Amino acid sequence: xxxxxxxxxxxxxxxxxxxxxxxxxxxxxxxxxxxxxxxxxxxxxxxxxxxxxxxxxxxxxxxxxxxxxxxxxxxxxxxxxxxxxxxxxxxxxxxxxxxxxxxxxxxxxxxxxxxxxxxxxxxxxxxxxxxxxxxxxxxxxxxxxxxxxxxxxxxxxxxxxxxxxxxxxxxxxxxxxxxxxxxxxxxxxxxxxxxxxxxxxxxxxxxxxxxxxxxxxxxxxxxxxxxxxxxxxxxxxxxxxxxxxxxxxxxxxxxxxxxxxxxxxxxxxxxxxxxxxxxxxxxxxxxxxxxxxxxxxxxxxxxxxxxxxxxxxxxxxxxxxxxxxxxxxxxxxxxxxxxxxxxxxxxx
Amino acid sequence: xxxxxxxxxxxxxxxxxxxxxxxxxxxxxxxxxxxxxxxxxxxxxxxxxxxxxxxxxxxxxxxxxxxxxxxxxxxxxxxxxxxxxxxxxxxxxxxxxxxxxxxxxxxxxxxxxxxxxxxxxxxxxxxxxxxxxxxxxxxxxxxxxxxxxxxxxxxxxxxxxxxxxxxxxxxxxxxxxxxxxxxxxxxxxxxxxxxxxxxxxxxxxxxxxxxxxxxxxxxxxxxxxxxxxxxxxxxxxxxxxxxxxxxxxxxxxxxxxxxxxxxxxxxxxxxxxxxxxxxxxxxxxxxxxxxxxxxxxxxxxxxxx
Numbered sequence: 256x257x258x259x260x261x262x263x264x265x266x267x268x269x270x271x272x273x274x275x276x277x278x279x280x281x282x283x284x285x286x287x288x289x290x291x292x293x294x295x296x297x298x299x300x301x302x303x304x305x306x307x308x309x310x311x312x313x314x315x316x317x318x319x320x321x322x323x324x325x326x327x328x329x330x331x332x333x334x335x336x337x338x339x340x341x342x343x344x345x346x347x348x349x350x351x352x353x354x355x356x357x358x359x360x361x362x363x364x365x366x367x368x369x370x371x372x373x374x375x376x377x378x379x380x381x382x383x384x385x386x387x388x389x390x391x392x393x394x395x396x397x398x399x400x401x402x403x404x405x406x407x408x409x410x411x412x413x414x415x416x417x418x419x420x421x422x423x424x425x426x427x428x429x430x431x432x433x434x435x436x437x438x439x440x441x442x443x444x445x446x447x448x449x450x451x452x453x454x455x456x457x458x459x460x461x462x463x464x465x466x467x468x469x470x471x472x473x474x475x476x477x478x479x480x481x482x483x484x485x486x487x488x489x490x491x492x493x494x495x496x497x498x499x500x501x502x503x504x505x506x507x508x509x510x511x512x513x514x515x516x517x518x519x520x521x522x523x524x525x526x527x528x529x530x531x532x533x534x535x536x537x538x539x540x541x542x543x544x545x546x547x548x549x550x551x552x553x554x555x556x557x558x559x560x561x562x563x564x565x566x567x568x569x570x571x572x573x574x575x576x577x578x579x580x581x582x583x584x585x586x587x588x589x590x591x592x593x594x595x596x597x598x599x600x601x602x603x
Numbered sequence: 604x605x606x607x608x609x610x611x612x613x614x615x616x617x618x619x620x621x622x623x624x625x626x627x628x629x630x631x632x633x634x635x636x637x638x639x640x641x642x643x644x645x646x647x648x649x650x651x652x653x654x655x656x657x658x659x660x661x662x663x664x665x666x667x668x669x670x671x672x673x674x675x676x677x678x679x680x681x682x683x684x685x686x687x688x689x690x691x692x693x694x695x696x697x698x699x700x701x702x703x704x705x706x707x708x709x710x711x712x713x714x715x716x717x718x719x720x721x722x723x724x725x726x727x728x729x730x731x732x733x734x735x736x737x738x739x740x741x742x743x744x745x746x747x748x749x750x751x752x753x754x755x756x757x758x759x760x761x762x763x764x765x766x767x768x769x770x771x772x773x774x775x776x777x778x779x780x781x782x783x784x785x786x787x788x789x790x791x792x793x794x795x796x797x798x799x800x801x802x803x804x805x806x807x808x809x810x811x812x813x814x815x816x817x818x819x820x821x822x823x824x825x826x827x828x829x830x831x832x833x834x835x836x837x838x839x840x841x842x843x844x845x846x847x848x849x850x851x852x853x854x855x856x857x858x859x860x861x862x863x864x865x866x867x868x869x870x871x872x873x874x875x876x877x878x879x880x881x882x883x884x885x886x887x888x889x890x891x892x893x894x895x896x897x898x899x900x901x902x903x904x905x906x907x908x
Binding site: 311313337341342343344345346349350352354357358359360361362363371372375376407409420423426 | 804805806808809810811812813814815816817824827828901902903904
């Protein structure tokens with residue numbers, strides 16, 4: 256447990272809705288070192304955001320952590336009261352959201368909102384907070400900070416607002432920044448700028464980042480490690496190179512295949528993953544991906560696969576954050592291991 | 604901003620003129636006259652009275668005379684309260700009603716806004732249900748019932764408060780409470796529904812993520828966004844409460860403008876009817892301009908043009 260900034264072990268989380276219990280997270284385990292950039296990818300409803308939100312106690316009221324541990328920077332986040340978590344939120348862990356157009360309060364100035372983030376934790380005076388706000392705006396690449404501080408959110412463009420959101424998130428120099436699809440609502444050129452900014456800040460401030468996205472291009476350019484989520488489970492985890500060059504889970508392979516490629520013929524079709532996402536009200540007994548999997552076997556529908564570890568392909572000495580772990584949860588891998596061991600035992 | 608205000612005031616003057624003209628003609632269409640009900644009036648005496656106040660002239664001439672005087676700020680003599688001008692009556696009675704109504708509005712905002720906010724924050728919980736029940740009751744109970752109940756319990760039974768007049772500060776409690784019951788309940792309900800909308804907004808999540816306390820999130824971040832419907836309601840509310848309530852003034856024997864307003868009609872006190880109506884119209888127009896200006900201060904996205 257020590258030495259990790261984030262250590263989530265076997266987390267189970269459900270939302271209790273009028274329609275029944277939605278099992279949003281099923282045995283999710285994530286470890287992150289300080290300064291590491293972890294990408295969480297997966298389709299809508301796979302539990303990416305829920306995992307990150309539960310890390311900072313921002314789960315919706317009807318969500319309950321039913322099992323496991325959520326450790327962050329030495330705090331047991333799942334056992335803390337709202338009041339205790341409030342002291343950590345915004346100070347040690349921050350978040351930026353998907354839609355910068357609606358994430359800022361329309362009736363207060365940019366300055367007011369950044370200064371508030373500075374003053375909530377610590378004992379800075381208003382004047383000091385204002386100085387800090389100017390610093391932050393310069394840091395996130397906004398010119399004329401004095402003028403911007405007096406402006407309202409509706410007077411800024413989407414990209415600018417996302418920069419302001421980042422400034423707010425960085426106000427207290429957090430150890431971990433959660434970026435929940437930070438570029439989804441922005442147009443492409445602005446996306447690139449925001450990603451570049453985040454890359455910059457990562458190197459400057461040495462903070463950990465959890466980047467939640469369904470854009471594989473985004474994670475490839477930024478992340479040290481990637482967790483692929485499906486139906487509330489991490490189906491594959493590995494270094495960025497592992498995931499892109501040696502994917503093991505059928506879902507990961509499908510995701511990679513579905514990326515449009517520029518080299519191919521002009522009229523070649525996109526390759527989708529057939530079928531529908533899992534209904535989390537009644538998740539299937541076996542592997543959640545089995546109903547959509549081309550290589551589905553009988554056992555896949557009946558029992559959940561354990562995780563299988565692989566050699567990690569990335570031996571990149573420059574990248575000191577690599578955990579050097581690569582595992583996936585798939586019966587095909589277990590079968591391979593079984594065959595390699597000449598039928599002696601299933602290695603879990 | 605200045606241009607906007609000038610424009611609104613000009614439109615206001617036109618509206619007031621239309622209101623005054625309509626009232627004048629409709630009032631004169633109603634059968635009866637100011638001197639008919641009085642006993643033992645000979646036809647000669649009645650004719651003399653009518654001649655004195657210019658009521659014998661053709662209606663249109665009366666209208667022109669009245670409007671001419673009105674432009675000079677003179678609303679004429681009361682026909683029933685001999686020796687008092689309408690200006691005097693409004694000048695004497697309005698402050699009484701205004702103080703009472705203003706206090707009632709303050710009370711309504713002071714209680715309604717937090718109650719609605721708290722109810723929204725605890726949606727579906729017991730606190731919310733209690734506030735909903737009481738605010739529904741507050742809207743449904745007519746003021747004559749609530750004021751007589753208050754009077755019965757606090758004055759007659761417990762002998763805590765005086766039942767009549769406005770002689771000392773304590774005597775304001777009951778009429779203000781009776782006046783404020785409806786608007787408090789209404790504001791609480793308005794506030795609850797707009798607050799519910801705001802609480803679900805993304806920027807509220809941002810506030811939580813910053814580590815802001817619940818109290819500050821609600822009363823700083825949500826309140827200013829959620830209060831617009833209440834401000835809209837406050838304009839007409841201020842106008843109607845500050846110009847006096849006939850029922851409350853009658854029950855608590857308060858010498859206010861609301862009483863004059865209503866009693867002028869059956870007695871056909873033409874100048875007083877005109878005066879009070881025009882006064883109320885101008886007050887409502889003024890309040891609406893103030894509300895629109897307040898909008899721009901509360902929400903920077905609203906531009907006055």
